Amino acid sequence: MADRNRATLLELLNKPGNNVCADCKSPDPEWVSVNLGAFLCPECAGCHRNLGTHISRVRSIKLDNWEDDQVQAVAELGNEVVNQKYEQFLPAYYKRPTKDDPELLRSEFVKAKYSRQEFIYPDRQxxxxxxxxxxxxxxxxxxxxxxxxxxxxxxxxxxxxxxxxxxxxxxxxxxxxxxxxxxxxxxxxxxxxxxxxxxxxxxxxxxxxxxxxxxxxxxxxxxxxxxxxxxxxxxxxxxxxxxxxxxxxxxxxxxxxEGLTTDFTLEGWLQKMGPKKKDGFKKRWFTLDNRKLMYSEDPLVSHENSG
Ligand SMILES: [Zn+2]
The missing domain is CATH 2.30.29.30 (Pleckstrin-homology domain (PH domain)/Phosphotyrosine-binding domain (PTB))
Structure with missing residues (x-):
């Protein structure tokens, strides 16, 4: 029975929309919110867990045992149905979280979507x-x-x-x-x-x-x-x-x-020589964004040099 239910869930992953996380769209979700019917990546599943079980109850496709009625409920929903409801008024300027974004952006997206339901009720925005x-x-x-x-x-x-x-x-x-x-x-x-x-x-x-x-x-x-x-x-x-x-x-x-805000391509410490040769190498914080390379003595400097 458990194996049959797991096999059904794995089949459901092939349904359009279920092959990516309902929230961040990263591939191959392995978790499911049983009551919402959404397929999720491990990171978004973690955010769902923090919402409380009155909002979302997450289970692992691979690690948890599934009852017939739970699988049936998920089969009737799935990511497309979930997002038609919970993202119907998702503003175009909103940024869907990616793996490179801070944890805060992901957790606030999940809270806004399911807990505060801001994309069902635009007056909450x-x-x-x-x-x-x-x-x-x-x-x-x-x-x-x-x-x-x-x-x-x-x-x-x-x-x-x-x-x-x-x-x-x-x-x-x-x-x-x-x-x-x-x-x-x-x-x-x-x-x-x-x-x-x-x-x-x-x-x-x-x-x-x-x-x-x-x-x-x-x-x-x-x-x-x-x-x-x-x-x-x-x-x-x-x-x-x-x-x-x-x-x-x-x-x-x-x-x-597109490109309303641009995350920096690369940041970190590098050794920079100069400006005079006798100055030797100095540790500088470099930031590369789409437009140019900037550097400063401190990551938190308000004026940056460029070149
Ligand atoms: Zn995700």
């Missing part, structure tokens, strides 16, 4: 969908290198969106105003030691690349949720998407969403 957002982020100082709480504002202006931040609560003039057109935003992964879930926001000004390093939650009271920083990430993507759509009304949404 208000924290990011308009591309307008205001709130507090901890920003690394350019000179003193500590993180300070700053008010950030993502807002619309006449010809695009702009990102502002203010030093003092009551300041009406922003310390900096960044045109969103040139902005790229990536998760800083392990770079921000005090908080693993920070963002690196890079932009061009006066021919130079600059970076802001921010995180949302005070590490002393950091909650496991950390939804806020992901909301900022999507608010920036939503804002960029909106202006692309205005500029190119005839392009389809998939094309418009």
């Amino acid at each position: 208000t924290a990011y969908c308009s591309g307008i957002k205001e709130g507090y982020l901890y920003k690394r100082g350019r000179d003193d290198k500590g993180f300070k709480k700053r008010r950030f504002c993502l807002t619309r202006k006449l010809n695009g969106h702009t990102l502002l931040y203010f030093i003092k609560e009551k300041d009406t003039a922003p310390k900096s105003e960044i045109d969103l057109d040139s902005v790229n935003v990536v998760f800083a992964k392990d770079k921000i030691g005090v908080n693993p879930n920070g963002l690196q926001i890079t932009y061009f000004v006066n021919g130079q690349t600059r970076s802001l390093f921010v995180y949302a939650d005070d590490p002393k009271v950091m909650t496991k949720e950390n939804k806020e920083i992901v909301d900022w990430y999507y608010a920036i993507r939503a804002a960029k998407f909106e202006w692309r759509r205005i500029a190119h009304p005839q392009q389809d949404e998939i094309e418009l969403a």
